[in-house]
Structures are given as C-alpha cells and as structure tokens.
Amino acid sequence: MGLRAxxxxxxxxxxxxxWYSDHHRDLPWRRTSDPYRVWISEVxxxxxxxQAVIPYYERFVAQFPTLESLAGAREEQALAAWSGLGYYSRxxxxxxAARLAVxxxxxxxxxxxxxxxxxVGDYTAAAVSSIAFGLPCAAVDGNALRVVSRVKNDASxxxxxxxxxxxxxxxxxxxxxxxxxxxxxxxxxxxxxxxxPRQPLCDECPIRDGCLxxxxxxxxxxxxxxRKEDPLHIRATLFVVRRRGRVLLIREDSGxxxxxxxxxxxxxxxxxxxTPRERLGEFRHSITRHRxxxxxxxxxxxxxxxxAPTSAAAGACAWFSPAELPTIPLATTARKALNLxxxxxxx
DNA sequence: AACCCGGGGAA
DNA sequence: TTCCCAGGGTT
Numbered sequence: 001m002g003l004r005a006x007x008x009x010x011x012x013x014x015x016x017x018x019w020y021s022d023h024h025r026d027l028p029w030r031r032t033s034d035p036y037r038v039w040i041s042e043v044x045x046x047x048x049x050x051q052a053v054i055p056y057y058e059r060f061v062a063q064f065p066t067l068e069s070l071a072g073a074r075e076e077q078a079l080a081a082w083s084g085l086g087y088y089s090r091x092x093x094x095x096x097a098a099r100l101a102v103x104x105x106x107x108x109x110x111x112x113x114x115x116x117x118x119x120v121g122d123y124t125a126a127a128v129s130s131i132a133f134g135l136p137c138a139a140v141d142g143n144a145l146r147v148v149s150r151v152k153n154d155a156s157x158x159x160x161x162x163x164x165x166x167x168x169x170x171x172x173x174x175x176x177x178x179x180x181x182x183x184x185x186x187x188x189x190x191x192x193x194x195x196x197p198r199q200p201l202c203d204e205c206p207i208r209d210g211c212l213x214x215x216x217x218x219x220x221x222x223x224x225x226x227r228k229e230d231p232l233h234i235r236a237t238l239f240v241v242r243r244r245g246r247v248l249l250i251r252e253d254s255g256x257x258x259x260x261x262x263x264x265x266x267x268x269x270x271x272x273x274x275t276p277r278e279r280l281g282e283f284r285h286s287i288t289r290h291r292x293x294x295x296x297x298x299x300x301x302x303x304x305x306x307x308a309p310t311s312a313a314a315g316a317c318a319w320f321s322p323a324e325l326p327t328i329p330l331a332t333t334a335r336k337a338l339n340l341x342x343x344x345x346x347x
Numbered sequence: 348a349a350c351c352c353g354g355g356g357a358a
Numbered sequence: 359t360t361c362c363c364a365g366g367g368t369t
Contacts, residue, residue: 041364042364043365044364045363045364045365046363046364046365046366047352047353047354047362047363047364047365047366048353048354048355048363048364048365049355049356049357049362049363049364050363050364051355051356052354052355052356052363053364084353084354084355085353085354086352086353086354086355087352087353087354087365087366088352088353089352089366089367090352090365090366093366093367118366118367119365119366119367120366121365121366121367122365122366123364123365123366124364124365124366127364139364141363141364141365142362142363142364142365143363143364144364159348160348161348184364185364188364189364191364192363192364196357197357197358197361197362197363198357198358198361199358225362227349228361257351257352258351258352258353259352259353285353285354286353286354286355287352287353287354288350288351288352288353289351332353332354332355
C-alpha cells in the first residue's frame with residue numbers, strides 16, 4: 001500500500017485541497033468558524049448564489065451577531081432582514097431553530113442534533129458539521145452532484161433519489177477525513193467556478209486527469225436532469241396609492257401559502273373600485289413556476305382610509321412612509337413596483 | 348416520489 | 359428568454 005501510494009498520482013481529495021488553498025474565493029463566512037455564523041451562511045446559500053448572499057449575510061450577522069440575539073428577535077425582524085432573498089420559510093425556520101437551540105443550551109455540536117433543527121436537511125447538516133466542527137460528513141449539493149456525474153461520466157437522472165444516494169456515496173469515498181470542511185468547500189468551489197453547468201473550464205480543472213467526461217468530451221451535457229414543466233403566464237395589475245407621503249400596502253395573511261406575513265401592493269382584487277390615474281410601467285417577475293407580467297398604475301383619492309379586503313386570503317392593510325419600508329417584510333414585487341413609482345426602498 | 352417555495356445572475 | 363443555484367418541507 002505504501003509503495004502504491006508512492007507511485008500513483010495524488011487522489012481526488014489531495015488535488016482538490018491543493019487547488020482550493022490557492023484558488024478559493026474570499027467569502028465573508030470563510031473568515032469565521034463560529035458555528036452560528038456558518039449555519040446562517042449555509043441556510044442563506046440554499047438555492048442561492050454566493051454573490052447574492054454576501055450583502056444579506058453581512059447585514060444579518062451585524063443585526064443578529066449571536067444565536068441568542070436571533071432567538072430573541074421577532075419574526076417580523078428576521079423576515080425584514082431576509083426580504084429579497086427568497087424562500088422565506090428559511091427565515092422562519094432559522095428563527096425556530098435558534099430558539100430551540102438556545103432552549104437546549106446552545107448550538108448543537110453533533111450531526112444528528114444539527115440535522116434535527118428545522119430548515120436543516122442532509123446537505124446543511126453535513127456542511128455545518130464539517131466546516132464548524134470538523135466532523136467527517138460529505139456535504140452533497142448541486143455542485144457536488146454535477147462534479148460526480150462528470151468524473152464518473154454518469155448520465156443517470158440526478159432528480160432520482162437512487163442517483164443522489166449513489167453519487168453521495170462517491171463523495172463520501174473521496175472525503176478527506178482530516179479536513180472534511182475544506183474538502184467539502186473545495187468540491188463545491190470547483191463546481192461553482194470551474195466545473196460550470198453549461199461550459200465547464202476543463203483546461204483549468206485540477207482533477208481533469210481523473211474525469212471520465214472530460215476525456216469523453218461529454219462534460220457539458222452532464223448532469224442529466226429529466227423533469228421540466230411548462231411555466232404559467234399570468235398578468236396582473238398593481239396599484240400605487242399615495243396619501244400624505246405614505247403608500248398603501250396589504251399584508252398577506254399569516255396562513256397564506258405564499259409570502260405569509262409579507263406586505264405587498266394592492267391589486268384590482270383588493271381595490272375593485274380603484275380608478276387608475278397614470279400608468280407607471282410594467283415589469284416581469286418569476287415565482288417558482290409562475291411568470292407574472294405586472295402593470296403598475298398610480299391611483300389616488302376616492303378610496304376608504306383602509307379598504308376592506310375583498311378576497312378571503314387578504315389580511316390587514318396599512319399606510320407606510322418610504323423610511324419604514326426597510327423595517328418590514330416587503331415583497332419583491334412591491335419593491336419593483338415602488339421603484340417604477342419613484343419610491344425606492346432605502347436599504 | 349412529486350410538488351411547492353423566491354429571486355437573481357449568467358449564458 | 360432559459361437555466362439553475364452551497365435545498366428543505368409537505369403530502
């Protein structure tokens with residue numbers, strides 16, 4: 001075994017780690033090993049690119065520097081800090097988890113306890129366990145699945161659980177037991193910067209020698225993901241109603257399936273009697289499978305102070321000044337429409 | 348296993 | 359425009 005190790009090239013892990021130490025991005029959450037901050041960053045990074053996370057992470061940890069400070073926050077505060085980042089159940093679960101952890105005596109330090117926190121699945125539990133606590137857990141995200149599919153030149157559908165399980169076992173086989181956190185980050189960094197989805201930069205790849213897809217020339221077509229559904233196109237109208245320097249917003253009901261508790265602009269459904277004064281413009285907005293085309297109209301006068309909601313799902317309404325907008329959970333559609341109306345949300 | 352959830356940046 | 363991103367929860 002010693003002889004074999006001497007005459008063979010370095011393994012996947014060694015090559016990844018050597019490459020990572022020279023080429024990794026300087027991201028803010030890589031400057032700490034505080035489990036709380038590692039956890040915050042990993043939740044924010046769920047389905048969200050690193051570059052998009054950076055400003056949110058900086059603001060969030062400035063506002064909630066410790067687990068205890070987050071546990072003591074109101075949900076509105078956490079949602080306001082998350083506003084614009086999307087997948088808002090992440091913020092709700094973050095708050096629940098913080099309170100559970102504080103009640104249990106602090107942030108958990110073993111995999112099963114971390115995995116048991118709301119909003120923490122297999123990936124996030126492995127990432128936090130390895131990065132913050134040095135535990136030998138393979139963190140298998142979309143990047144890792146892509147790298148494995150190419151290294152193995154495996155065209156199995158990564159939407160299937162069987163494929164994911166098999167690919168995860170491959171990563172576990174590669175995992176560096178002594179530096180699991182760096183290994184996991186190195187593999188993801190490779191996927192994020194070299195092993196790109198459409199046009200992989202194989203010439204710059206540290207593990208090209210061991211990559212069957214690079215040899216076969218099939219890398220750009222991997223991984224295979226079968227499912228795709230037709231999007232729904234929807235048109236809607238939003239009203240910007242101003243009164244004494246304030247704008248009218250509607251609060252999505254707490255039990256709503258989407259955007260519960262968030263403030264949005266009124267629609268024709270909310271204000272059936274509204275008379276559009278001026279067309280301010282239009283914008284497109286995608287929510288999961290829905291593709292909206294919003295038309296934005298200014299409307300003024302002739303409205304009750306706080307019109308009774310007409311739809312069963314509608315919640316409260318209120319008037320807000322521009323300065324108050326950063327302190328509430330504001331829907332991104334409202335932010336876009338208010339920009340058209342010349343009422344930027346000062347962030 | 349299928350479906351749902353936001354939003355943005357890159358190609 | 360399309361794709362998909364350091365995914366997780368619910369049914």
